[in-house]
Amino acid sequence: MRKDSRLSRMLHILIHMDHMEEAATSEHIATMLNTNPVVVRRTMGCLREQGYVTSVKGHGGGWRLNVALKDITLLDIHNALGESSVFTIGLSDEYTECPIEKAVNREIGDALKASEDFLLTRFGEVTLDKLTLAKA
């Protein structure tokens, strides 16, 4: 199942942008991510909608960070990207009345929910400025 690598990619870029004097073009960012400018615009657009970055057209245009790294958490970016679900595990979608199936799906669903809460809480505790200090 193909993974959604947008969170990883966007965090990477946001931190780089913090060091930049000039606006970063989609082309430039695409090169850094080994992808395509259109993919960059599409994904960065999600962050712009939430105000984390701004974009300017034309000469000298491109993308700029609009919020300090210390004020952005992994959770913020995760949410901005609007991921639907974090898990590859799903529930059977039979719309039956079978009480066993319901019990199974409730158990799995509750566990997934708890695990997701755990993950998102952790994401919420990490601000991007911490990652610039991290040792490689």
Place this chain on the structure above:
Amino acid sequence: MRKDSRLSRMLHILIHMDHMEEAATSEHIATMLNTNPVVVRRTMGCLREQGYVTSVKGHGGGWRLNVALKDITLLDIHNALGESSVFTIGLSDEYTECPIEKAVNREIGDALKASEDFLLTRFGEVTLDKLTLAKA
């Protein structure tokens, strides 16, 4: 991203099988899951490899539970199905030397790992007999 519903489906079926006198045919199970006998054989085959069920060919053949429900956890079945990863979130797979990218991927990777451990621990605490008692 399409979800993997095998865990949900298999738990559902295993619990039903506990009540059955006769062996359940793939055809019968497929009807319960609103799917196809071949899909059933394919998925149940994973459980057979770990000894949770047995299969018999020919007349009167089919699938039987081979281990008491109280001795099977959600984790056992999850493992038997051999899921690769539980998350839709992945890391950028650029094989760069960029320390920022590495720091980002380590942070996300650690969080995913912790969340997965949390989920699997919980799966390991639930035996299938508990689900038969659960109220709908």
Place this chain on the structure above:
DNA sequence: AACTCACGAAACATAATAAGTTACATGAAT
């Protein structure tokens, strides 16, 4: 022995979706 039932397995088709790509419109600076 012939027949039927049911699993085993290979090969292929379908559906969903993240990502990649092409093409063109629009706006801003030179």
Place this chain on the structure above:
DNA sequence: ATTCATGTAACTTATTATGTTTCGTGAGTT
């Protein structure tokens, strides 16, 4: 006017869970 860069629509590709077809094989039944 020209060039640069984003905005967006439309299409293609890659991946993978699931679905489907088909044939082989073993086990009871008649």
